[in-house]
Every structure is written in structure tokens, then in C-alpha cells.
Amino acid sequence: MRNIAAFFSILMPGFGQIYNGQFIKGAFFIITEHFDNALGQINKAIHLDLNGLHQQAVETTNFEYMLFYPGFYAYCVWDAWYYAKPNADKTKTAIPFIMGGFLGEIGAILANRLPIPTLTVAMLMIIPMICGMIAFRNQ
Template identity: 65%
Template sequence: MRVIAGLFSTLMPGFGQIYNRQFLKGIIFTFTEYFINMAGHINSAIHLDFNGHHAQAVDATDFGYMLFYPGFYAYAVWDAWYYAKPGADKVRTAIPYLIGGFAGECCAIFANRLPFPTLMAGLAMLVPIYAGMLIHRKEGQTVPDPSGPPSARP
């Protein structure tokens, strides 16, 4: 199912690809996510930010890597969702994921100017991503013919 692949990739980029049996791509995405996360100190920043230490979270983050993360994350979720079932319009279904990645980038860029937890605001990128999953959930699915199978028609 498409949604399951998208949700797996939401939890950890690469897991949706593995669910889709794209093992090499899934392993590459998982290691890329791990590398970006460790090099950018993203988990440390999330921990500090969620515990009310906003300034320390901004200081702990390496924004050279952090700025790459939202776009990669949104692409990994879209890729898992799109390739879970053939037949979706590649361009139209990518728009909510692009909006989500852009929202995450804006939160990362303006991190030191936001008065509220930055990485929590970065989760706002999930709203358009999940909206895209919901809006395009039936895209590419075949609709059964109401008159029945071709052999049953007069």
C-alpha cells in the first residue's frame, strides 16, 4: 500500500523503499539520513529544542547539513509513496512534498529568529506531505467497470 510505504519513510527515510522492495535504494537513503542526522547534530538539537533550550539547539546544529535534510526527507517520503503503486502522475503528486520540503527549509533558515521551538516548527513540513498522501491516495488505482467483467457484457 502506498500510505504504508509513505509512513515507513516518514519514520525513517529509506524504510519505505525497503517496504517497496527497493533494497539498494532503501539502504542508501537510510545511510544518507543517518549521515546527515549525525553530521548536522539534528537529534541533539531536537532533544534540546523539545526540552525548552531553543538557543542551545540552534547552537548545536550544523546548518550546513541541516539545510539539506528537509528536502531529502520530503523526497524520500514522496519516492516511497510514489513507487509503491504505479500509475500516479509524477509531477502533480510531487507538489505537496515540494511544499513540505520548502516549509522545512524555511524553518531551518529562520531557526535563529523564531521565538518558538524551531525543529518543532519544522514538523510543519509533515502537514502538506500527509495532505498530499490523502489527496492523491486513489491516484493510479484502477476503477472497476460497473457493467462487470468484459466476458459478462452482452
């Protein structure tokens, strides 16, 4: 099922590709995600942010690596969702995922001005992607 593949990739980029049977691509995405996450200190920032230490979360993050993450994340979710259905329309279905990646990038750039940066950036990415999955469920 298409939505299951997408939700696996929302949980961890690469899991949706593995669910679709694309093991090499999935393994590549998982390795890329782990390196980017570790070098950008994204999990540490999420931990600090959700515990109320918002400014420390922004200061901890290495934005040289973190700014790669929203686009990569949105692409992984779209890729899992798109390739789970044969003959899907690639041009239309990508729009909400591109919007999610773009909004995630803008949110990351403006993170020091957001009240809860990591949660806000996550919602800026995930909400358009889920709306796209609902809107284009038949394509």
C-alpha cells in the first residue's frame, strides 16, 4: 500500500523504499539520513527543543548539514509514496512534497525566530505531504 510506504519513510527515510522492495536505495537513504542527522546534531536539537530548551536546540544544530535534511526528507517520503503505485503521475504528485521540502527549508532558516523550532519545521514539512497524499490518492 502506498500510504504505508510513505508513513514508513516519514518515520525513517529509507524504510518506505525497503517496504517497496528497493533495498539498495533504502539502505542508501538510511545511511545518508544517519550521517546527516549525526553531523547536523538533529536528534540532539529535537531532544532539547521538546524539553523546553529552545535556544539551546538552535545553538546545538549544525546548519551546514541540517539545511540538507528537509529536502532530502521530503524526497524520501515522495519517492516511497510514488513508487508504491505503478504508473502514477509524477509531475502532479510531486508538488505537495516539493512544498513540504521548501517550507521545511524556510523553517530551518528561520529556526531561531520560531517558538518551538523542531516541531514547527516538522509540521511545515509533514502537513503538506499528508495533504498531497490525500489529494492525489487516486493518481
